[in-house]
Amino acid sequence: MSLEAAATQLARCLPPWRKSAFVLGSIIGVWTGAWCLQELTRVWTLSARRRRHPVRSRTQAACTDSAWLGHADEQERHHIIARFRPLLLFGRYLDVAPAKRPRAWLSRRGRAGPADRALEAQHPLSVAQLWGTHGRTAAALGRGCSYTWLAQDTCLIQMHGLTLLTDPVFHARSRTPCTLSELVEKGRVDVIVVTRHHAAHLDLSIVPHVPHTRWIVPRGMRTQLMRRGVDAAQITELTWWDETHMPFSVPVRDATASVRDVERRLDVAAVPTGGRSGRALSQSYVVRCAARGQRTVSVFFGGDSTYSGALYEAIGHMYGPFDVASFPISEGSGPWPCMDVHGAERAAADVGAAQRMGRVRGGRWGRDTSSVRVVPRGVTQIVADV
Known part of the structure; x- marks a missing residue:
């Protein structure tokens, strides 16, 4: 018996109020699973980008503002562009930069x-x-x-x-x-x-x-x-x-x-x-x-x-x-x-x-x-x- 046929047969055996709960629970379960898969994929992808394309911070550079602003060399530009490039999953563009959000x-x-x-x-x-x-x-x-x-x-x-x-x-x-x-x-x-x-x-x-x-x-x-x-x-x-x-x-x-x-x-x-x-x-x-x-x-x-x-x-x-x-x-x-x-x-x-x-x-x-x-x-x- 296929999975779809088994789900249909199970739904027929349930009382009316339980059918609604079953459908609602299935929708929530699918949505939660898709969201978890999305977040795991995003975290893994961004972690791999950080390892492959290290980007210096302003603190690590330890230089003056005039020497930092607008003075990225070709290698730094390549790493920046590769690290912060679009991430598309399930038809949606995900966040590629960790945001600072107050609670x-x-x-x-x-x-x-x-x-x-x-x-x-x-x-x-x-x-x-x-x-x-x-x-x-x-x-x-x-x-x-x-x-x-x-x-x-x-x-x-x-x-x-x-x-x-x-x-x-x-x-x-x-x-x-x-x-x-x-x-x-x-x-x-x-x-x-x-x-x-x-x-x-x-x-x-x-x-x-x-x-x-x-x-x-x-x-x-x-x-x-x-x-x-x-x-x-x-x-x-x-x-x-x-x-x-x-x-x-x-x-x-x-x-x-x-x-x-x-x-x-x-x-x-x-x-x-x-x-x-x-x-x-x-x-x-x-x-x-x-x-x-x-x-x-x-x-x-x-x-x-x-x-x-x-x-x-x-x-x-x-x-x-x-x-x-x-x-x-x-x-x-x-x-x-x-x-x-x-x-x-x-x-x-x-x-x-x-x-x-x-x-x-x-x-x-x-x-x-x-x-x-x-x-x-x-x-x-x-x-x-x-």
């Missing part, structure tokens, strides 16, 4: 926090301030870096006059301080960067409003964007450790508000994220903008990530130093299960310490009542530690 789920205060505290009011964004008010041509400042957090993982970054928009989501629930129409009518968006193939990171309804914008997306999103009318030449797909270089000609303004066209070069590297990615591989980005006669501006955008000391030290060793970093703080900054997907305020400070960043910006925090309890303490902690 906030042990707190007795609960997730929601005090009910009598309200979220801070949003502040309207002056689009004209970002692109100037003189003349009809929208032009950002030609020098320096400007970072504006809009909502969730949506950020507007201006680097030497080149404007990037990250993970654009502008639906009514996102409560952005400006609309997409204001950005594209009064300003300009040169590049859109997407960290994950997920509705929380890309609102596809914005595609028709940015017909001339370049797209940098995870591998596998090209077809979906082309169906929405984006030209294939405007789309660049990247996966972990891929790099691309893009030349741009953009209008910029100076202190006297005069506008001129200049050449800029954008260098983008896709790097791993800490935490699990699920069916769609999540990634972070290192973005650099080079301008003739000016210092190169470097920005790290974390996307969906938790903090892993080994991973972020390796990223800093390969691509650092960074002028600004954006790191997600979970809604609630600690309670399980958000902590498995995003970091906490303490983790954002650790990112800045690991990569010796001048400024760290926390995204996602303060969006609902689950994070009211810890937002003031978290933001203060970041400012104090970085």
Whole structure:
């Protein structure tokens, strides 16, 4: 008798209430077995990677920041890329870097926090301030870096006059301080960067409003964007450790508000994220903008990530130093299960310490009542530690 026939015969012999319990127990048993197999495979694979591809830590190197950040040699780069490469099992991408998660789920205060505290009011964004008010041509400042957090993982970054928009989501629930129409009518968006193939990171309804914008997306999103009318030449797909270089000609303004066209070069590297990615591989980005006669501006955008000391030290060793970093703080900054997907305020400070960043910006925090309890303490902690 086959196993399937035996299970069917056993189910027929059971009373109705026991049949439901038998089915439920079977489902739980299969799920538990698959999860145990997944975790054992992940632990064994990562242990083998650590043995085959040793990666020096910042402490082991015993060198200055200037000698460590951005100075990985070819052998070190090979070991870093081989150790932190995607791990796919049962159709899901697993966590390849041990994450540092505080035990906030042990707190007795609960997730929601005090009910009598309200979220801070949003502040309207002056689009004209970002692109100037003189003349009809929208032009950002030609020098320096400007970072504006809009909502969730949506950020507007201006680097030497080149404007990037990250993970654009502008639906009514996102409560952005400006609309997409204001950005594209009064300003300009040169590049859109997407960290994950997920509705929380890309609102596809914005595609028709940015017909001339370049797209940098995870591998596998090209077809979906082309169906929405984006030209294939405007789309660049990247996966972990891929790099691309893009030349741009953009209008910029100076202190006297005069506008001129200049050449800029954008260098983008896709790097791993800490935490699990699920069916769609999540990634972070290192973005650099080079301008003739000016210092190169470097920005790290974390996307969906938790903090892993080994991973972020390796990223800093390969691509650092960074002028600004954006790191997600979970809604609630600690309670399980958000902590498995995003970091906490303490983790954002650790990112800045690991990569010796001048400024760290926390995204996602303060969006609902689950994070009211810890937002003031978290933001203060970041400012104090970085």
